[in-house]
Amino acid sequence: MSSVPEKTRATAVEAARNPLAFIAARWTPSPGIVRRAALTALVMAVVIVVTGGAVRLTGSGLGCPTWPKCTEDSLTSTREMGLHGAIEFGNRMLTYVLCAAVGWAIIAARSAKPRRRALTRLGWAQFWVVMGNAILGGIVVLVGLNPYTVAAHFLLSTALIALATVMWQRTREGDEPARPLVGKPLRQLVQVMVGVTALLIAVGTVVTGAGPHAGDSSDVPRMPLDWEMVSRVHAVLAWVVVALAFALWFVLKAVDAPAGPLARTREFFVILLLQGAIGYVQYLTDLPEILVGLHMLGSCLVWIGVVRLLLALRERPYATPRQVPAQPENPVAAAR
Numbered sequence: 001m002s003s004v005p006e007k008t009r010a011t012a013v014e015a016a017r018n019p020l021a022f023i024a025a026r027w028t029p030s031p032g033i034v035r036r037a038a039l040t041a042l043v044m045a046v047v048i049v050v051t052g053g054a055v056r057l058t059g060s061g062l063g064c065p066t067w068p069k070c071t072e073d074s075l076t077s078t079r080e081m082g083l084h085g086a087i088e089f090g091n092r093m094l095t096y097v098l099c100a101a102v103g104w105a106i107i108a109a110r111s112a113k114p115r116r117r118a119l120t121r122l123g124w125a126q127f128w129v130v131m132g133n134a135i136l137g138g139i140v141v142l143v144g145l146n147p148y149t150v151a152a153h154f155l156l157s158t159a160l161i162a163l164a165t166v167m168w169q170r171t172r173e174g175d176e177p178a179r180p181l182v183g184k185p186l187r188q189l190v191q192v193m194v195g196v197t198a199l200l201i202a203v204g205t206v207v208t209g210a211g212p213h214a215g216d217s218s219d220v221p222r223m224p225l226d227w228e229m230v231s232r233v234h235a236v237l238a239w240v241v242v243a244l245a246f247a248l249w250f251v252l253k254a255v256d257a258p259a260g261p262l263a264r265t266r267e268f269f270v271i272l273l274l275q276g277a278i279g280y281v282q283y284l285t286d287l288p289e290i291l292v293g294l295h296m297l298g299s300c301l302v303w304i305g306v307v308r309l310l311l312a313l314r315e316r317p318y319a320t321p322r323q324v325p326a327q328p329e330n331p332v333a334a335a336r
Contacts, residue, residue, distance in 0.1 A: 024111040034119070035171040037101075037108035041126060042164035044101040046300045048094055049157045053296040055091045057289040061145045061215030063088030067138035095134055102126045105167065116175060122167035129160045145220045147209030154205050158303055165307045174318030181258050182313050186251060190310050193244045197306045200237040201299055206230050212287060231283060238276055241306075245269045264312040268305040275302050 029037075055061055063077065063084035064070035070077050070089050077085035106123035109116060133156045140149045180187060210227035214220035249265045275298035282291035 020107065020110045023107055027111050028113045029108045029111050034108045034112050037105040038168040038171045041101045041105040042168050044098045045157065045161045045164045048098050049300055050293065050297050051091050051094055053293050055088055056215035057213055057293055058084070058087055059215065059217045060084040060087040062141065062218065064092065064141065067141045098130055102130055118175065119167060119170055122163055122170065126160060126163045129156060129163060133157060133160065145215045147221065147223045150215065151205035151209050155202065158201055161300055161303055162307050165304050166311065169308065169311045173316040176317045178314040178316050180314050182261055186248065187313050189244065189248055190313060193241060194306050194310055196237060196241050196244065197302065200234065200241055201303060203230065203234045203237060204299060207234050213292060235279065238279065242272050242276065245272060260312045264309040268309050271301050271305045274298065
C-alpha cells in the first residue's frame with residue numbers, strides 16, 4: 001500500500017488549517033457570482049421570516065415541543081405528530097439552507113480579487129446573527145412561545161435582513177470612501193425615516209404578541225395589551241413613514257437629485273402603499289392568516305426598501321487601476 005504523497009498531505013493540512021484561504025487561493029469568482037451569492041443570502045433571510053410566520057399562522061409553533069431535538073426521543077418529526085410537526089421541523093431545516101446561503105456569500109466574498117475585507121465581515125456578521133437567532137428560536141420553543149421571545153426572534157431576523165441588504169449593495173459598489181449624493185438635511189431626513197420605520201416594525205411585533213394568532217392551538221400567553229389600540233399606533237407610525245417618504249420624494253424632485261435616490265424613494269413609497277393596503281384589509285377582515293403572512297413579507301420588503309434608500313444617498317466608486325493593490329505572486333499569500 002503506497003504512502004500519501006508529501007504534497008498531497010501538505011495540501012490537506014493547509015486546507016484544514018484555513019479552508020477559506022485554501023479556496024481563495026485557487027478560485028476567483030466573478031463580480032456577478034459575488035453579487036448573486038449576496039442576493040441569495042438576502043432572499044433566504046426573507047424566506048426564513050415568511051416560513052416562520054407560516055409556522056405561527058398554522059398553529060405549528062409547538063409542532064416540535066422541544067429543542068434542539070423535535071421530541072425527547074426523536075431528532076425529527078414523527079408520523080404521529082402530524083402536519084404541525086412536519087411544518088415546524090421543515091422550518092428548522094430551512095435554517096441549514098440559510099446557513100449554506102450565508103456560507104456561500106462568505107466564501108465568494110473571501111475569494112474575490114482584490115480582497116474585499118468589508119464584504120467578508122458583513123458575511124460573517126450574518127453568520128453569527130443566524131447562529132444567535134437559531135439559539136433564540138430554540139428558547140422560544142422551550143418557553144412555550146412566550147410573545148416577548150417571539151418578538152425578539154423576529155427583530156433579530158430583521159437585523160439579519162439589514163446586514164444582507166448592505167452586503168448585497170456593497171457588492172455593486174467599490175471600496176473607495178463614500179461620497180454623499182445629497183445634502184446633509186436630506187440625509188438626516190432619511191435617517192429619521194429609518195428610525196421611524198424600525199419603530200414601526202417593533203410596534204408590529206407588539207401587535208403580533210397581543211393579537212389572536214398565538215402560534216399554537218394550546219393556551220399560549222399573550223402580551224397584556226389591547227391589540228386593537230396597538231394596531232392604531234402601528235397605523236399612525238405607518239402614515240408618518242408614508243408622509244416622510246412623500247416629502248423626501250418631493251424635495252428630491254425639487255433639487256434635481258441624482259436618479260439613484262429618486263428611484264429608491266419611488267420604490268419605497270410604492271412598497272409602503274401596498275403594505276398599508278394589506279394592513280388595513282387584514283384589520284377589517286379579522287386578520288385572515290393569508291393576509292397576515294403577506295403583511296409579514298411586506299414588512300421585510302419595507303425594511304429592505306428603507307435600507308436601500310439610505311444606502312442610495314451616497315456612492316462608493318471603484319478604485320482607479322493605479323489604486324488597485326498589486327497581487328503577490330504566491331497565490332496562497334494573496335489569499336491570506
